[in-house]
Amino acid sequence: MLFSEIVGQKDIKRQLIQTVAEQRISHARLFLGPEGSGSLALALAYAQYISCENRSPDDSCGECSSCRKYNRLIHPDLHFSYPFFAKHKDDTALTFIEEWREAFLKNPYLNLDEWRLQLDADNKQANINIAECHQIIRKLSMKPFEAEYKVLIMWLPEYLDKEGNTLLKIIEEPPQKTLFLLVAQNQDQILNTILSRTQLLKINRLKDEEVKQHLIETIHVPALQASRISYLSEGNIQLAIQLSREESDHAFGRFTEWLRNSFGNKGLQLIEFSESASKWGRENQKNFLRYGSKLLREVMMVLSGAENLIHLPENEKEFVVKFSRSVDLNKTEALISEIEKAHYHIERNANPKILFLDVSLQFTRILKFNTLPKGTHYIYQ
Structure with a gap:
């Protein structure tokens, strides 16, 4: 070496x-x-x-x-x-x-x-x-x-x-x-x-740009996908390599559609999403949830006045800014909490179909009906 x-x-x-x-x-x-x-x-x-x-x-x-x-x-x-x-x-x-x-x-x-x-x-x-x-x-x-x-x-x-x-x-x-x-x-x-x-x-940890260049030059990942993977991997080259083998470029579209269907209380689409997600395989499910958690953390950056610190592809940054106008820190924290709990249970072999449907319902409660779980610690101004 x-x-x-x-x-x-x-x-x-x-x-x-x-x-x-x-x-x-x-x-x-x-x-x-x-x-x-x-x-x-x-x-x-x-x-x-x-x-x-x-x-x-x-x-x-x-x-x-x-x-x-x-x-x-x-x-x-x-x-x-x-x-x-x-x-x-x-x-x-x-x-x-x-x-x-x-x-x-x-x-x-x-x-x-x-x-x-x-x-x-x-x-x-x-x-x-x-x-x-x-x-x-x-x-x-x-x-x-x-x-x-x-x-x-x-x-x-x-x-x-x-x-x-x-x-x-x-x-x-x-x-x-x-x-x-x-x-x-x-x-x-x-x-x-x-x-x-x-x-x-x-x-x-490695810098995102270093991970991105490695993916482009060594594994020949397209630049846009390499940018998304390096952002998601948080300087972990092992995770970046793993993500490069998967359909990680679909994560943005899947996750934003999931949020929109939850916000619109579209029960049929949420059931279909849960059935589809249950077939992805455990590692893909974990990576999808990890991606969603990171994207929502960028929403919290915008809500906290740190929009200038966001480094995302243009389409993802545009979504983050727009979505931040529909939520507050309380709701975003609650969404992240549900995702992290789901990631924990996926690691422990929970039934993915039931799990994703449950998270979908929790998303709908938070986004559509403004019902927050206990323990959300941000205070409305």
Whole structure:
């Protein structure tokens, strides 16, 4: 993985390269960033840059023996640890290394849901177990085979339970030329004993424009659709890639028609919409609801006097401005609340036909009959 292959994060790349140039390589570094920000890809690119036999001031060469092995994730001094779904108590990350290589090489921005789909997870909980901790200690106790450094990249250390304390000594006093690169999304869920022994590197979400350009140049998504997807994904390149595979360009028309039919109390059309939405598939339903929630948040921006901060395609911006004249903050908050509750229940396999019809009725109560649920906290001026 070359730095040049990673979307955005120019400042982070520069900072990492500088630590190598100045020989300030920390033995334990925590890459902390939201899902889809490229944290895992950055950790691998950093490890490859350190091990590269002919690196330039800006990137790995990509051609030396070390880089070729890194590109296939088979370098003998590169080790991975990650959450998995153990079927036996002796299972470790090494048990699933072929699946891991396939998943990462296919998409270096993968999330836990995509990783779960790669495995036969059933209903098992993901974790990094005690057997894996012992395996890490054994692997890192050996001398490097080829490179100057041995590297362990641990993805999602949040899934280390108290067994993670087994690693404290080797993290704090590692064998010579050993690097721990932890890649996390939620700092609060990491064991404090591990957190205190790492050097923190915070990685921000990607900019919408960076996501948009990646979709246009790499996946060849049309510009208008790329603009809509980048807005919806909120800097999450993994979500943007997922949305690019779906019919996300229909979301605007579907959602605005849903609101209009709810406002007009058109029962037959709402029933037909619910039947149609029930056939989209769970991920498409979740993405549709996510899109609607974001669009209504832009309505709240207009109602709050921040219209100049809206960055939407012209047709969506026009709708947001017009719709804001028909609602207030109370109604908009109530609509968003219903959408978010629906998203929660879709994730938990609620019956989509019943769910979408129920939300349609709630929309009608709010928009047509001005009936707001309890807990709406904005006050009429």
